[in-house]
Amino acid sequence: MSEDIATFDYLIVGGGMVADAAARGIRERDTAGTIGILSADSDEPYTRPALSKKLWTDPDFTWDQVPLNTVADTGAELRVDTLVTRIDRFGRTVETADGGVVGYRRLLLATGSAPRTIPAPDGDDRVLAFRSAEDYRRLRELAARGGRILVVGGGYIGTEIAAALAQNGVDTELIFPDATLGASQFPPALAERYQAMFTDGGVQLVPGRRVEEIRAEGNVLHAVLDDGEERVADAVVVGLGADPVVGLAADAELALDDGVLVDEHLITSDRSIWAAGDIAAYPDPILGRTRVEHVDNANEMGEAVGRSMAGEETPYTHTPYFYSQVFGTRWEAVGTVDATKDPLTVDLGDDRAVVYYRDETGAPIGVLLWNVADARDRARAVLVDRETSEQALRDRIR
Numbered sequence: 001m002s003e004d005i006a007t008f009d010y011l012i013v014g015g016g017m018v019a020d021a022a023a024r025g026i027r028e029r030d031t032a033g034t035i036g037i038l039s040a041d042s043d044e045p046y047t048r049p050a051l052s053k054k055l056w057t058d059p060d061f062t063w064d065q066v067p068l069n070t071v072a073d074t075g076a077e078l079r080v081d082t083l084v085t086r087i088d089r090f091g092r093t094v095e096t097a098d099g100g101v102v103g104y105r106r107l108l109l110a111t112g113s114a115p116r117t118i119p120a121p122d123g124d125d126r127v128l129a130f131r132s133a134e135d136y137r138r139l140r141e142l143a144a145r146g147g148r149i150l151v152v153g154g155g156y157i158g159t160e161i162a163a164a165l166a167q168n169g170v171d172t173e174l175i176f177p178d179a180t181l182g183a184s185q186f187p188p189a190l191a192e193r194y195q196a197m198f199t200d201g202g203v204q205l206v207p208g209r210r211v212e213e214i215r216a217e218g219n220v221l222h223a224v225l226d227d228g229e230e231r232v233a234d235a236v237v238v239g240l241g242a243d244p245v246v247g248l249a250a251d252a253e254l255a256l257d258d259g260v261l262v263d264e265h266l267i268t269s270d271r272s273i274w275a276a277g278d279i280a281a282y283p284d285p286i287l288g289r290t291r292v293e294h295v296d297n298a299n300e301m302g303e304a305v306g307r308s309m310a311g312e313e314t315p316y317t318h319t320p321y322f323y324s325q326v327f328g329t330r331w332e333a334v335g336t337v338d339a340t341k342d343p344l345t346v347d348l349g350d351d352r353a354v355v356y357y358r359d360e361t362g363a364p365i366g367v368l369l370w371n372v373a374d375a376r377d378r379a380r381a382v383l384v385d386r387e388t389s390e391q392a393l394r395d396r397i398r
């Protein structure tokens with residue numbers, strides 16, 4: 001390796017939630033090793049879930065609470081606006097889009113996910129796939145203009161953004177493929193309740209439709225639906241899910257299967273390279289090999305990967321939960337949330353419910369906690385025990 005190349009003891013590619021947690025995990029075991037973070041983002045690592053929730057709904061929650069203070073707390077050297085384009089596993093270096101080369105002793109891939117898009121006019125900044133702090137700032141500007149905003153997709157991002165916009169007085173329309181909002185995740189009665197929150201909250205709903213393309217005509221955007229109808233808007237937010245960013249790992253010929261394959265120490269098929277967060281397909285002790293695109297996973301796996309890089313030998317065993325929050329209703333879940341998986345709903349009253357999703361043997365494979373706090377560990381235990389008796393399941397979380 002050439003002498004004049006900066007080389008870090010720990011080099012992290014990606015400057016998101018895992019990068020922050022990993023730098024903290026490294027520091028738990030190694031207070032002296034150098035940490036470098038190369039991030040394509042323009043901002044330092046920040047709390048991503050706030051972009052679609054608290055920043056819109058909690059007036060006491062301001063921008064200064066969003067950054068994670070990674071550099072100040074860990075002493076990492078952060079280079080923003082720095083896209084890594086190639087890994088040289090044999091030279092133990094990475095190359096960046098601006099022609100730079102950075103060396104590593106141990107490398108972490110934490111490149112997260114990229115939002116899916118639909119055909120739209122090139123470079124039209126009134127159409128955005130919502131992922132980053134820059135997208136948040138842009139949407140704030142668009143919302144302040146006072147026109148109509150169309151949100152595409154009924155998943156987490158689509159629903160949270162539609163709720164956030166409507167709660168800020170924006171004329172908001174939400175287009176989604178399910179017949180009832182949430183119907184592919186929740187049992188029918190719960191989906192009805194979920195949908196009612198949006199209609200009561202002022203969101204106009206267009207169910208049962210997909211958007212095929214966005215076109216611009218003068219100052220107006222047209223969303224072309226799968227039945228040929230066109231809906232007009234001043235701006236469009238696309239929330240169609242995201243795909244793991246695994247191109248670097250694929251080009252470096254690391255083992256992949258859905259995401260970057262890692263072992264219980266979060267090490268890839270190259271012993272000098274770790275992967276974590278949205279991109280990592282890891283062996284979960286309860287769920288089996290899986291990949292999770294959620295924040296509890298990013299935080300817990302992030303800290304664990306940092307410790308692992310710094311020599312910790314304890315295997316990673318955390319089974320993550322995930323959550324969403326709209327119009328004051330919060331749901332959390334562990335495992336599979338899929339309305340086709342024989343859901344058993346236990347209504348606890350006061351708009352609280354537990355749903356058990358089951359496989360063909362009747363064993364639970366997922367637990368949804370609807371406005372039920374402090375029950376994640378019990379939900380994990382339900383998945384471990386694989387109890388098939390319906391009555392026994394009903395009594396597990398009250």
Ligand SMILES: Cc1cc2nc3c(=O)[nH]c(=O)nc-3n(C[C@H](O)[C@H](O)[C@H](O)COP(=O)(O)OP(=O)(O)OC[C@H]3O[C@@H](n4cnc5c(N)ncnc54)[C@H](O)[C@@H]3O)c2cc1C
Pocket residue numbers: 013014015016017018019038039040041048049050051052082083084085110111112113130131132157245248276277278279292293294295296298321322323324325
């Ligand atoms: C708006 C929003 C709201 C969310 N809300 C929730 C929620 O309520 N509940 C929940 O459980 N989860 C939520 N999530 C998911 C959660 O935020 C992610 O799972 C988490 O951020 C994943 O962390 P990560 O570090 O793997 O990826 P990210 O945080 O996405 O970070 C990836 C980083 O890698 C960088 N990068 C990518 N490629 C390169 C490259 N080649 N070179 C350099 N840098 C690169 C990116 O710029 C980015 O900085 C939300 C996500 C979004 C976008």
